[in-house]
Amino acid sequence: MSQSLKGLYVITDEYLTPDETVHSYVEDALMAGASIVQYRNKTKSDEEVETICRILQALCSRHNVPFIIDDRPYLAAKINADGLHIGKDDIPIEEARKIFPKGIIGVSCYGSIRKAKEAQEEGADYVAFGSFFASPTKPHSGMISLNVLHKAKEAVDIPICAIGGISETNIGQIAATQIDMISVVSAAFKGNTKGNVSNLIKGMKI
Numbered sequence: 001m002s003q004s005l006k007g008l009y010v011i012t013d014e015y016l017t018p019d020e021t022v023h024s025y026v027e028d029a030l031m032a033g034a035s036i037v038q039y040r041n042k043t044k045s046d047e048e049v050e051t052i053c054r055i056l057q058a059l060c061s062r063h064n065v066p067f068i069i070d071d072r073p074y075l076a077a078k079i080n081a082d083g084l085h086i087g088k089d090d091i092p093i094e095e096a097r098k099i100f101p102k103g104i105i106g107v108s109c110y111g112s113i114r115k116a117k118e119a120q121e122e123g124a125d126y127v128a129f130g131s132f133f134a135s136p137t138k139p140h141s142g143m144i145s146l147n148v149l150h151k152a153k154e155a156v157d158i159p160i161c162a163i164g165g166i167s168e169t170n171i172g173q174i175a176a177t178q179i180d181m182i183s184v185v186s187a188a189f190k191g192n193t194k195g196n197v198s199n200l201i202k203g204m205k206i
Contacts, residue, residue: 004066005104005126005159007035008201009183011070014041016189019052025193026056030063032197034188036181038085040070046078054079066104073099083125093122106161111144113155120156127156128183131164132174135185149177168196171203 010029017025019041026037037060041049053069057079060067068083069076073096076084083104086096096105106126107119116127129148143164152160162174163183174182182204188196 005036005161006180007182008033008188008197008204009036009038009161009163009181010034010188010197011038011040011163011183011185013185013189014043016186019044019049022052023055023059025189027059028193029188029197030059030065032194033201034065034197036066036068038068038070038183042071046072046075050075050079053081057081068104068106076100076103085128093119093124097123109152110142111148113148113151116152116156116160120158124158126159126161126181127152128161128163128181130162130183132162133165133167133170135165146173146177149174149179153177153179168199168203171200175204 012022039053039056053075057067066082068085069081070085071090073084073091077100081103083106084096084100085106087108093105093107104125106128107124109115109119109127109129111129119127129144129152131143132146149160149162159180161181161183162179166174166182166184167187171182184200187200
């Protein structure tokens with residue numbers, strides 16, 4: 001599926017896109033051209049979110065778009081999700097791959113090129129870097145230089161994703177680095193999702 005890891009990568013948020021209506025937000029994003037969808041919810045159990053994840057997986061499948069679940073390897077395996085994303089406080093890639101043997105695994109590398117190289121060696125399918133700008137959904141996230149993306153392109157061969165405070169006003173700066181994926185949360189889902197996603201995609205085409 002690595003060939004599908006390109007374009008605008010939207011991530012849900014338990015407050016901006018509550019589970020009761022998240023499917024409608026995701027559908028609007030897909031109709032507007034989102035290329036990858038990640039479901040992220042840090043508070044509920046796997047059992048509580050399984051039904052909505054199955055709905056989102058089916059929705060993404062209809063649009064031929066990868067559906068990624070954040071930090072829930074057992075649930076990703078159970079519902080045959082397209083992918084799993086793990087961060088610094090989550091399980092190691094080797095362990096994640098044992099639980100989730102088939103599918104995409106993405107890894108947050110923050111600002112570390114070393115971590116990205118290690119992730120590639122351990123079998124990650126993509127690596128993510130950020131934050132590049134102040135993030136409304138992760139206000140305490142550390143800020144890193146855009147130069148990290150240029151260095152990452154030289155260091156790894158797998159797809160690269162940028163995340164963190166990216167909006168219509170600055171997405172062009174990220175797109176100029178010619179990385180594979182640009183990830184957004186509030187920029188996609190705060191307000192008119194279809195209009196937001198359309199404008200973000202326009203901003204990527206520099």
